[in-house]
Amino acid sequence: MAAVAALALGAVGVGCLWEREDHTFGSFCAVSEGGEEHCVGENLGPGTAWSQAEKDGALPIEMWATWPNNKTLEEIVASSYSLDVWFGHIDEAIEYVRDDARNAESLRATLAGKLASLLDEATARQRALLAQAPVDAAGNFKKAMIDKASAEKEPLAAVLAADKQAMAVVQAVFEQARSDAAPLQSRYAGAAARFAEYHATEAAETAAYAALSAQASRLDIDGLDGAEEAVLAAAREASRAPGELGAEIMTLSAELQVFAASFDEAMAPHREFLATHGAVLPDMTSGALRSLNAMLGYVERRVARSDATATALLGGIALRRQALRVMQMDEGAREAIARSRARRASEVFGEGARARVEALSAAPPVSEKLGLPLLAERCGELLALVQLRPLCEAAGSSWRDAGCAVLRERFDAAEAELRTGLPRKIAAGLAALREKGMAAAALDAAQARLDAGDVKGAAIAYDTAVRGAEGT
Known part of the structure; x- marks a missing residue:
């Protein structure tokens, strides 16, 4: 029987592996936003109450601790030991x-919620007891509450105060930046307005050059000097305004960067x-800098176009x-000049033809690391x-004859190399790159051009792939 009793007691002991909830010395309670109140015995800890509240509501979650339920409120406020427990x-x-x-909103809710009302209730009860008879525990209770408030609220207040102070410093930096940026913003607006005015004059500038060109084409030899002066004046005027605007843009851009x-x-x-x-640190300048850079690019390109147009007009004049x-010369002089120019043209064309043939006689260059042809x-x-073949085969190409004689020997070979030789070399190079494990995308793009008959495009894509494989 003793053995049976022991086994029975053992069975009961094995089944009691969890801790029983005990509210004797108080409870931990929690309630979530929109949820119900959950209280557990103090021996289960505040985390249990939090977990239960978390399941049926949203943050913030307010928590509090009730006083021991084995004592009355009068006994609690009159006993320093009971106060210490609570x-x-x-x-x-x-x-x-x-x-x-670690939830700040829940901490605020906890400090300002039912916990505060329980402390207020205890304080009110203590005051009532004090009105009946002086009790030494009252001073202890009041001091304990003051200490508790100081211990819990002062760190939070300190954090909030530090945040306010830091925010004030940041705000001061922002205000100073806005103050410093105000004149720059005004100057940017002015530069943008002047750029818009300058941009609007492009059509008129182009029309003026066209008018000067048409006028010069009708002038006799005595009037061409005046036409040159007019073109030079137009070019100077076309460069004056953008020069001032460009200097303004560059100065403002430098100041914005500073x-x-x-x-x-x-x-x-x-x-x-x-x-x-x-908080995101504001970007106060990059947009303006990009805009100024675009303005400056337009100004520089337009000035370059204007200079090129003026140069071409002066050359035409x-x-x-x-x-x-x-x-104005006699016929003999004109014929002599024509022969001289034809002879010079023939020499230049012949030199170019020989240089072209010499370049094609050499093998194509190879890449440094892989040794593949480029x-x-x-x-x-x-x-x-x-493309020169039709010119050399056309009738009346006498001044080209010397150069064409050199080129005719290479026309057939060049066409054959374009038709078969180069495509084979490109295909072989692509195969070599595939064997070396290069990414297929670039190689497939070159192969697609080759399959489509675009030998030039395939050669460019192939060279790009070779250089990419070598990292050059």
Whole structure:
């Protein structure tokens, strides 16, 4: 029987592996936003109450600790030991929210919620007892509550005060930056307005050059000097306004970059604070800098076009002057000049033909690391040679005869190389690159061009792939 009893007791013991809930010395309670109140015995800890509240509601979750239920409120406020027990549970609840749950909104709700009302209730009861008879525990209770408030609320207040102070410093930096940026913003607006005015004059500038060209084409030799002066004056005027605008844009751009660097330096100590609070450091200059850069690019390109147009017009006027002078000569002089120019043209064409043939006689260059041929340049030279064939076969090409005699020997070979030789070399190079494990995308693109008959495009894509494989 003793053995049976022992087994029975053992069976009961094995089944009691969990801790029984005990509210004797108080309870931990929690309630979530929109949820129900959950209270557990203090022996289960505040985390159990938090977990139950978390399941049926949303944050924030308010927590509190009730006083021991084996004593009346009068006994609690009159006993320093009972107060210590209760305040110890309050400590546990607050520390759990602050250190384990780490939720600031829940901490605020806990400090300002039912916990505060329980403390107020205890305070009111203590005052009632004091009105009946002086009790020494009252002073202890009041001191304990003051200490508790100081211990829990002062750190939170300190954090809030520090945040306010840091935010004030950041705000001061922003205000100073806005103050410093105001004149720059005004100057940017002015530069943008002047750029818009300048941009609107492009059509008129182009029309003026066209009018000067038409006028010069009708002038006799005596009027060409005036036409040259007019073109030079137009070119100077076309460069004056953009020169001033370009200088203004570059100066403003430099000052904006200095401002941006100064602002970044001023904000550097506060980046961590901004990141902690999810604030993004504003970009105050990059948009304006991009816009100014675009303006400057347009100004420079337009000035270059204007200079090129003026140069071409002056060159055309010079040629017209020469032509008019030749027309004033007698027939013998004109024929002599024509023969001289034809001879010079023949020499230049012949020199170019020999240089072209010599370049094609050499093998194409090879890449440094893989030793594969680079074929794009050779393909271009072959195409240029083949395009000269109609000129050399045309009737009346006497001044080209010397050069064409050199080129005719290479036309057939060049066409054959374009048709079969280069495609085979490109295909072999692509195969070699595939064997070396190069990514297929670039190789497939070159192969697609080759399959489509675009030998030049395939050669360019192949050379790009070779250089990519070598990292050059």
